[in-house]
Amino acid sequence: MDALTVHRLHFAFTVTFHYLFPQLTMGLALLILILKTMAMRTGNEHYNRAARFWAKIFAVNFAMGVVTGIPLEFQFGTNWARFSKAAGGVIGQTLAMEGVFSFFLESSFLGAFLFGEKRLGPKAHWVSAFLVFAGSWLSGFFIVATDAWMQHPTGYRIGGHGEILLSSLWGLLLNPWLFWQYLHNMIGSVVTASFVMASVGAFYLLTRKHEESGRTFVRLGVIAGTVSTVLMAFPTGDGQVHNIVSNQPPTLAAMEGLFHTAQGAGLVIVGQPDIDNRRLDNPLTVPNALSFLTYQRWKAEVKGLDAFPPDRWPDNIPLLYYSYHIMVGLGTIFIAVMALASLNLWRGALYRSRPVLWLIMLMLPFPYIATTAGWITAEVGRQPWLVYGIMRTLEGSSPHISAGNALFTLIGFMGIYTILAILFLFLVYREIEQGPERPEGPLSPAI
Amino acid sequence: METVWFCLVAVMIAMYVVLDGFDLGAGAVHLFVARTDAERRAVLRSIGPVWDGNEVWLLAGGGTLYFAFPALYASSFSGFYLPLMMVLWLLILRGIAIEFRDHVQSLVWQPLWDGVFSLASALLAIFFGAALGNVVRGVPLDRAGTFFLPLWTDFTMGKDAGILDWYTVLIAIAALATLAVHGALWIALKTEGELELRARRIAARAWWGLAASVILITLVSFQIQPQLKASFQARPWGCVFPILALAGLVGARLMNSRLQELGAFLCSCLFILGMLTSVAFGLFPYVLPSNSDPALSLTVSNAAAPLYGLKVGLMWFIPGMLLAIGYFVYTYRSFSGKVNLDDEAPY
Ligand code: HDD
Numbered sequence: 001m002d003a004l005t006v007h008r009l010h011f012a013f014t015v016t017f018h019y020l021f022p023q024l025t026m027g028l029a030l031l032i033l034i035l036k037t038m039a040m041r042t043g044n045e046h047y048n049r050a051a052r053f054w055a056k057i058f059a060v061n062f063a064m065g066v067v068t069g070i071p072l073e074f075q076f077g078t079n080w081a082r083f084s085k086a087a088g089g090v091i092g093q094t095l096a097m098e099g100v101f102s103f104f105l106e107s108s109f110l111g112a113f114l115f116g117e118k119r120l121g122p123k124a125h126w127v128s129a130f131l132v133f134a135g136s137w138l139s140g141f142f143i144v145a146t147d148a149w150m151q152h153p154t155g156y157r158i159g160g161h162g163e164i165l166l167s168s169l170w171g172l173l174l175n176p177w178l179f180w181q182y183l184h185n186m187i188g189s190v191v192t193a194s195f196v197m198a199s200v201g202a203f204y205l206l207t208r209k210h211e212e213s214g215r216t217f218v219r220l221g222v223i224a225g226t227v228s229t230v231l232m233a234f235p236t237g238d239g240q241v242h243n244i245v246s247n248q249p250p251t252l253a254a255m256e257g258l259f260h261t262a263q264g265a266g267l268v269i270v271g272q273p274d275i276d277n278r279r280l281d282n283p284l285t286v287p288n289a290l291s292f293l294t295y296q297r298w299k300a301e302v303k304g305l306d307a308f309p310p311d312r313w314p315d316n317i318p319l320l321y322y323s324y325h326i327m328v329g330l331g332t333i334f335i336a337v338m339a340l341a342s343l344n345l346w347r348g349a350l351y352r353s354r355p356v357l358w359l360i361m362l363m364l365p366f367p368y369i370a371t372t373a374g375w376i377t378a379e380v381g382r383q384p385w386l387v388y389g390i391m392r393t394l395e396g397s398s399p400h401i402s403a404g405n406a407l408f409t410l411i412g413f414m415g416i417y418t419i420l421a422i423l424f425l426f427l428v429y430r431e432i433e434q435g436p437e438r439p440e441g442p443l444s445p446a447i
Numbered sequence: 448m449e450t451v452w453f454c455l456v457a458v459m460i461a462m463y464v465v466l467d468g469f470d471l472g473a474g475a476v477h478l479f480v481a482r483t484d485a486e487r488r489a490v491l492r493s494i495g496p497v498w499d500g501n502e503v504w505l506l507a508g509g510g511t512l513y514f515a516f517p518a519l520y521a522s523s524f525s526g527f528y529l530p531l532m533m534v535l536w537l538l539i540l541r542g543i544a545i546e547f548r549d550h551v552q553s554l555v556w557q558p559l560w561d562g563v564f565s566l567a568s569a570l571l572a573i574f575f576g577a578a579l580g581n582v583v584r585g586v587p588l589d590r591a592g593t594f595f596l597p598l599w600t601d602f603t604m605g606k607d608a609g610i611l612d613w614y615t616v617l618i619a620i621a622a623l624a625t626l627a628v629h630g631a632l633w634i635a636l637k638t639e640g641e642l643e644l645r646a647r648r649i650a651a652r653a654w655w656g657l658a659a660s661v662i663l664i665t666l667v668s669f670q671i672q673p674q675l676k677a678s679f680q681a682r683p684w685g686c687v688f689p690i691l692a693l694a695g696l697v698g699a700r701l702m703n704s705r706l707q708e709l710g711a712f713l714c715s716c717l718f719i720l721g722m723l724t725s726v727a728f729g730l731f732p733y734v735l736p737s738n739s740d741p742a743l744s745l746t747v748s749n750a751a752a753p754l755y756g757l758k759v760g761l762m763w764f765i766p767g768m769l770l771a772i773g774y775f776v777y778t779y780r781s782f783s784g785k786v787n788l789d790d791e792a793p794y
């Protein structure tokens with residue numbers, strides 16, 4: 001393996017692992033806020049108990065998010081030194097803003113939220129829950145802004161020595177790409193949190209433990225999940241597609257597996273890209289649908305890969321194609337599952353309908369798969385560019401770090417993260433086992 | 448404008464060392480100070496609500512460094528690749544140890560995480576010290592302003608010194624002593640009874656090691672890095688920084704023996720701030736000196752981002768940091784006073 005490949009795997013591995021945790025915390029922060037609000041409105045202690053239970057899960061996730069996030073911030077400098085030197089004046093801004101505006105906020109008020117329910121009283125405790133929510137969504141904003149700039153650079157100019165200079169901070173923060181990407185990504189985290197909450201609730205109902213809480217979890221999870229899964233496809237997913245259509249046309253062609261430019265292009269449902277022969281094997285397509293989805297005209301021309309020189313093609317077309325199709329396929333399934341669940345909820349049959357509860361419970365891992373696939377789509381789709389149109393990925397890595405040194409640290413991270421994953425699953429499972437109604441005992445001293 | 452950002456980054460890093468320093472230091476002495484499970488929980492409770500916020504100073508400082516001095520960020524982070532990665536691993540293990548320790552009640556689980564917490568904290572103090580030593584000593588920068596250092600070679604200071612040589616090891620030991628005293632004073636401030644007494648005793652003992660190593664590293668550093676002497680000669684007003692450090696060092700000792708816990712801890716903060724600002728002042732205008740050819744050194748001007756970025760940076764940085772300081776004052780006030788384990792359990 002050459003050094004560049006190792007650097008890429010290094011970043012991909014650590015960021016993918018990191019994102020497993022914030023996606024739950026960001027979504028859960030919103031749901032906890034909803035629970036706290038219901039507790040205030042109704043005065044029903046039951047909702048506070050539910051909020052407390054989810055706060056425990058939140059705390060474990062948050063700790064994982066923190067410890068896996070710190071390496072990312074440093075890896076820009078350690079593994080991507082040439083990129084950092086060239087573009088640090090721009091993306092350093094958003095990364096520093098994330099630290100200053102959101103991590104300080106989040107870490108300060110999470111302490112107050114976890115430790116201070118009695119000390120603060122209900123109103124101030126609600127405010128601390130709100131600030132934790134605001135901090136985590138702001139943090140998502142700044143980091144997605146960073147990524148959006150790499151996808152679609154704005155507010156910059158090129159200096160005399162080829163360095164990338166910031167020319168407008170607003171250009172960076174109001175990047176048109178960012179609008180849909182941020183909404184899509186944040187709503188995606190609400191999808192994850194809703195499915196997790198509903199799944200835990202379904203588990204309680206199926207095992208006939210903590211049933212009162214189970215019903216609350218299923219209800220809130222299904223309602224939030226129905227709204228958010230629909231929003232994922234439209235308008236936010238559609239908005240993302242339009243970003244790509246207008247700014248990264250070779251990426252669109254690769255995502256859709258469209259090798260040849262076509263009028264009235266079909267939308268591929270399944271099929272395996274065969275790069276050597278430039279065709280799709282075993283395709284199943286909806287005629288003209290791709291043209292319609294991209295240009296709202298059934299016969300519009302959609303550019304295929306053949307319209308672009310191969311050195312502008314994403315370098316891993318099959319991975320890009322599959323991850324995109326996994327995301328969209330799962331998104332469609334999510335809408336169906338949530339629609340079924342809400343229908344049952346509305347008819348008052350959901351809590352007794354074991355097959356539907358089973359289905360909801362087993363959905364637990366799939367939002368994680370969908371978001372990961374989504375990020376792989378975004379990041380592999382950006383290739384071969386590190387900053388789209390300005391800097392190639394192979395121009396960005398650190399000059400003196402050999403493949404051997406980088407592999408050493410990659411293996412180190414893999415080892416540590418394996419241990420973390422085991423511990424995490426063990427602890428979260430224990431919390432779920434013990435449930436929301438257990439007596440308060442001596443618990444975590446920390447965060 | 449570069450100088451303004453140099454000062455801001457220096458202050459951010461110094462704040463990081465002062466704040467995260469006490470929880471690292473508390474970790475480093477954890478096993479010696481706290482014997483029973485209740486005592487260990489008390490130590491963890493004393494840093495529980497604040498350690499993550501303290502660590503954010505590192506992130507915010509790193510982020511600030513990134514956009515204000517991108518060339519420095521890129522060069523130093525890639526040059527110190529291996530030790531930095533190890534720092535990251537230690538930060539991970541330490542964070543996990545703090546967070547996960549009390550999720551399971553068992554005679555293996557808790558001692559395991561106490562050990563991890565303590566060892567990782569002590570090693571982090573050592574790594575940070577060694578990093579500072581490398582910055583003062585200088586690194587072999589090439590024309591592109593980059594370098595790569597192995598962890599160690601033969602521990603001498605020659606042209607191909609590694610990250611660890613006798614000088615940087617010396618600084619690392621001084622850093623461990625500094626943070627051990629700092630952390631012990633924090634524990635004394637936040638706890639009661641046996642634990643408080645023991646913490647105070649450890650602080651008093653470690654203080655002698657600290658004082659001795661401070662004298663030693665001061666003498667050696669002036670030999671090794673000529674820029675230090677040049678700076679203090681050119682701008683003698685800078686002597687306030689070492690004087691503050693000295694006052695803090697002596698004050699910490701006196702206040703500790705007079706049982707003025709808060710005073711002793713604040714003096715220790717003053718000492719750390721004084722030492723770090725002295726180093727920053729002494730190295731200025733260098734931000735990363737070259738140990739082969741001074742002309743290749745990175746300085747505030749050749750490592751800084753262009754003016755526009757630095758200017759708009761100030762517009763959001765100042766209000767942002769004022770807010771952040773506000774949260775800190777709020778958090779520390781709401782968790783002020785001695786730790787009480789019977790107080791409400793967090794979730
Ligand atoms: C619950 C997860 C989830 C679901 C159900 C969907 N997505 Fe998604 N998608 C994400 C989670 C996600 C994500 C993880 O949040 C990504 C990665 C980067 C980003 O901003 O959002 C993403 C990226 C992403 C991209 C790539 C953007 C880029 O290159 O920067 C496109 C084109 C879409 N999405 C489109 C869709 C469509 C048309 C969906 C229809 C159902 C859909 N997504 C469902």
Ligand code: HEM
Nearest residue numbers: 008011012015016019143144146147372375376379380393
């Ligand atoms: C929003 C914050 C993010 C930023 C700033 C970011 C930035 C980067 C950078 C600098 C690289 C290395 C250069 C390259 O190979 O192009 C990269 C690669 C990658 N990232 Fe991201 N990333 C972000 C989020 C994510 C997330 C959340 C995931 C996954 C869940 C992800 C998955 C990947 C993958 C798979 C690669 C490797 C792509 C390849 O080399 O082909 N990224 N990203």
Ligand code: HEM
Nearest residue numbers: 021022025061062065066069070072073103136139140143
């Ligand atoms: C290259 C990409 C990334 C970097 C450099 C990064 C950096 C960090 C750091 C340093 C932390 C720890 C903060 C603390 O100490 O409190 C953190 C946590 C967090 N990150 Fe990331 N992160 C990246 C990707 C992402 C993405 C893609 C998202 C979501 C859109 C995200 C959202 C969060 C959130 C919400 C937290 C708070 C902790 C948590 O909720 O688990 N991060 N990140």
